[in-house]
Amino acid sequence: MHRHPLTCILPPHMLQAIIENGSASQRDFAILTFKASEQFRGQRVGLTGLRAAVASLVAAGKHRTVYDAQHGSSLPGTKVRDEGDLPSGDLAVDEAYDGSGATYDLYSDIYGRNSIDGNGMKLDSTVHYQQGYDNAFWDGQQMVYGDGDEDSPPAQRLFNRFTIAIDVIGHELTHGVTQFEAKLNYSQQSGALNESFSDVFGSLVKQHHLGQMADKADWIIGEGLFSSNVNGVGIRSMKAPGTAYDDPVLGKDPQPGHMKDYVNTVNDNGGVHINSGIPNHAFYLIAMELGGFAWEKAGLIWYLTLRDKLGATSNFQEAAALTYQVAADQFGPDSLEQQAVSKGWAGVGIDATATTPPTSGDGCLSQMLRLIGAAPAKSTRRIDAD
């Protein structure tokens, strides 16, 4: 059954009521439906009021604040730039501001999502965290960026500041989205999926920002993070996992791109940054198979799977089967899109068609009933984020 939101004919006035009065995820759904209908059908008549409602709601949601830790460990630090303020002149501050804006825009413009929590959550970033901090992380509430190993002698420096790569910013914010949606446990395969979704949407933030088609993108995570002392193009490669760097000091990129090379390790929460190469490469293969802008089809399938299907303990096999199911929901069974999904996963040694994940007979009517709270949510997801 073809179950793209736009095939569910919700009349505009109903969408508008949901956007104005619904819960966060109900609004998300309505906005996504609205955007999908506008994007794919060019349906513009009679939606003026609705479009204004969407625009005002989304505009109200973008609120970025950047703090400076002044090389200490206290968070968030001193406020240095707020939404609407002019550039500060501090590169890290302005990159954190612009990058979180680009991330907000991808989620909002393409997927109709109002910020990290779907409900206009403020986007807080702290830069200049600690000294010699060659890392960035999401602490559950905000993004944190170090300046690289700026305290090392220039000839030994390996990293630049971590705001330098826009996909790193998209990566960190996507950890926030995952925290509010699938809540993937941060270890073993569910952790590697958590990491992979962050890489996928980090890369899509960059591609969307640059207006790049899939075949023009570099599919590198963290391009520009390494100093010129390092032999490498970035931290990870979605196109060719395991090839991003090969350096006498840092060693070689350890990522596998196929299940036969899956790495069992106790470090890194069970190799979450290592085995993420497998689902990363599957996404790359699917996006390349489909062509065009990767965020439109492959990205939509991944977004809806993260939002509606995956759970805390999902593994690679389940993720593959669920993306396969979502592809059928969105584009029809045996559509080119669904075929591309199974082909992409097969390319990394996973049969997406092997198991049938739990379904809920989720047709247009039940989707609408759940939307207005008249039917129970499926076990694998929570319709109402509130």
Place this chain on the structure above:
Amino acid sequence: MRIKFERSGGFAGMLLTGLFNLDQMDEKQSRELRELLDQADFRKLPEQIVSNAPVPDQFTYTISVETKEWQHSVITGDTSAPPELQPLLQTLSKLARSQAWK
């Protein structure tokens, strides 16, 4: 006194390790490390100072100190490490990095 240092995880997922024999290293450096261990009251720290759920992309640190009289290991992360332990984590990271160049 010997300090074994391990830093794993992080955005790049790279493992950084270092082994420091304080009796054989530069005197100024070994004095600094002893002071930082005292400042953190290292011997009395719990073995695990971690948050309930792993923090995405955060570093995990394992510091093991061994003397003739005692030995003690602490596992912690960036956001869960107490402020008085932070300078030791940063100094050991820096020393381990420069060791990696040799």
